[in-house]
Amino acid sequence: MKRIYLDTNIMMDAIEGRKHGDEANTLLDLSRAGIIQTYAATMSFATMSYLLRHHGKEEIHQIFEHLMEAVEVVPVGTKQFEDAMAFGPVRDFEDMMQYQCAKAVGCDVIVTNNGSDFAEFCDLPIMSAKELLMRLC
Numbered sequence: 001m002k003r004i005y006l007d008t009n010i011m012m013d014a015i016e017g018r019k020h021g022d023e024a025n026t027l028l029d030l031s032r033a034g035i036i037q038t039y040a041a042t043m044s045f046a047t048m049s050y051l052l053r054h055h056g057k058e059e060i061h062q063i064f065e066h067l068m069e070a071v072e073v074v075p076v077g078t079k080q081f082e083d084a085m086a087f088g089p090v091r092d093f094e095d096m097m098q099y100q101c102a103k104a105v106g107c108d109v110i111v112t113n114n115g116s117d118f119a120e121f122c123d124l125p126i127m128s129a130k131e132l133l134m135r136l137c
Contacts, residue, residue, distance in 0.1 A: 002036045002136070005102035006071060007095070007112035008044040010129055012051060015063055020113060023129035027111065028070040036136070038071045041101040043094070045073065074101045092117040099124070 004027070014024035031038040045064060052060050080100035090096045095117045102110050102124060110118055115126040127135070 003107045004038045005107040005110045006038050006040045008047050009113045010111050031070040039074050040071045041074050041076050043076050074105050
């Protein structure tokens with residue numbers, strides 16, 4: 001089974017029905033069906049709670065419960081922070097932290113809409129949801 005790390009923007013696409021929302025939701029459906037395994041960091045949920053604050057706390061809680069049916073939540077700990085810091089300065093430290101989480105759980109690929117933000121430091125394949133779906137089919 002493929003182990004796929006989801007960047008925050010992919011989950012936001014699914015939740016908010018943004019431009020790439022259909023592809024993002026398809027990935028989540030494949031994960032719920034046990035065809036792939038998806039992962040996301042705890043910090044992504046913190047970020048999403050801020051971005052989704054207009055939904056209200058009860059709805060956000062329901063959204064997260066639904067996401068957790070498809071996504072295994074990966075803790076961000078001292079090791080991930082230290083590994084990110086050891087790399088040196090990067091343009092997007094938040095993405096570096098997500099990369100460290102993906103590595104910690106042995107992900108095969110990172111799915112994001114901002115591949116260029118990861119390209120500076122990532123040795124894992126970086127794909128959009130659409131690109132990954134094309135490879136899975």
